[in-house]
Ligand code: SF4
């Protein structure tokens with residue numbers, strides 16, 4: 398297929414940036430979106446131009462690095478899919494594809510399509526863990542957990558921290574991410590000890606990072622590659638309310 | 645936003661209930677008596693203060709929220725696909741809220757001000773409150789504005805009501821669909837209920853019918 402690509406190019410964090418247009422010919426439908434970028438970059442390098450910087454790591458939909466806003470959609474047109482799992486058959490021959498970085502004050506652009514997502518790391522380190530000394534794993538059956546809770550916790554734990562929820566939200570709110578991280582522990586006995594502090598501290602860190610506030614538009618859930626449910630945001634609101642009553 | 649918004653929803657039910665008495669056709673007697681007893685009830689006066697406070701808090705919070713949320717994305721997308729992933733109303737609560745607020749100001753100016761502050765309406769020898777309603781709703785500009793505002797209000801509620809429950813943490817797989825249904829049902833009910841006043845009163849006026857006295 399032959400495509401026209403409009404890609405955001407920005408030298409560094411302080412550069413203003415602008416779109417550059419590339420004609421990309423002879424692309425296979427079987428390629429992933431990132432492989433198409435690899436081809437484009439090789440051609441740019443061969444011409445002596447600066448390749449386009451973009452984040453990626455696992456290329457199998459589990460690391461959450463491949464942040465790209467494609468034709469107005471976080472991770473492109475397929476739902477429940479990361480950019481690396483998006484294939485070129487999602488597009489038609491002759492299409493023009495516009496690729497932008499995540500746009501949020503809390504995710505400043507470092508270069509081209511690469512953004513700084515360390516705000517998520519800060520939120521995580523404010524409480525997204527259980528403080529236990531490591532050692533031998535104890536017998537799995539000594540802490541009984543209802544199957545429904547285990548399933549809901551596991552579903553929340555599927556969050557890969559990609560930031561698509563922030564990118565898709567009109568308010569750049571990080572509520573879906575934080576709610577997934579809080580829910581994953583709130584549902585398990587191991588998470589109870591730090592439950593109150595976790596909700597308070599993670600929300601505090603989220604607000605400090607400059608994310609917007611949730612107005613329940615639901616774009617995050619629609620765009621999340623791991624299909625994290627809005628139920629988690631209701632749970633986070635509950636946890637936060639209760640935590641405030643307790644502390 | 646959630647607490648004040650849901651309180652305002654409760655108020656709407658009360659307001660609609662009172663307004664429906666305009667249809668009794670008793671010359672507005674019931675309606676006037678209700679308005680009168682409300683003014684003289686200590687309980688209602690306290691609720692009134694809470695109501696005004698709720699409106700103001702709701703508006704101030706909304707303004708701060710809109711500003712903060714817009715600041716959270718200083719560089720906008722060249723192509724924004726939000727319309728593919730969320731409803732129009734969920735993204736335009738600020739806009740629809742502003743229209744409603746503008747209408748509330750006009751509405752207070754038309755009714756609250758002459759009845760309660762300047763005392764030009766509803767007292768001995770003056771036009772009654774019900775007559776004032778019939779007069780205002782017979783005015784095409786006011787009736788039109790009323791109708792538009794009410795439709796927008798219904799949209800605003802259809803998102804706001806369900807959203808309030810989500811913010812209060814009362815949603816999950818079981819309740820979310822119920823709240824959504826209740827929210828839409830409530831919005832339609834309020835929309836139709838309030839929209840009936842400008843439509844029916846204006847049509848009655850055009851047809852030369854005295855709606856306030858049909859039952860007498
Ligand atoms: S909640 Fe979904 S969209 Fe947000 S960071 Fe986690 S996986 Fe990505």
Ligand code: FES
Pocket residue numbers: 452453454455456457458459460461462463479480481482
């Ligand atoms: S590169 Fe790891 S999820 Fe896409």
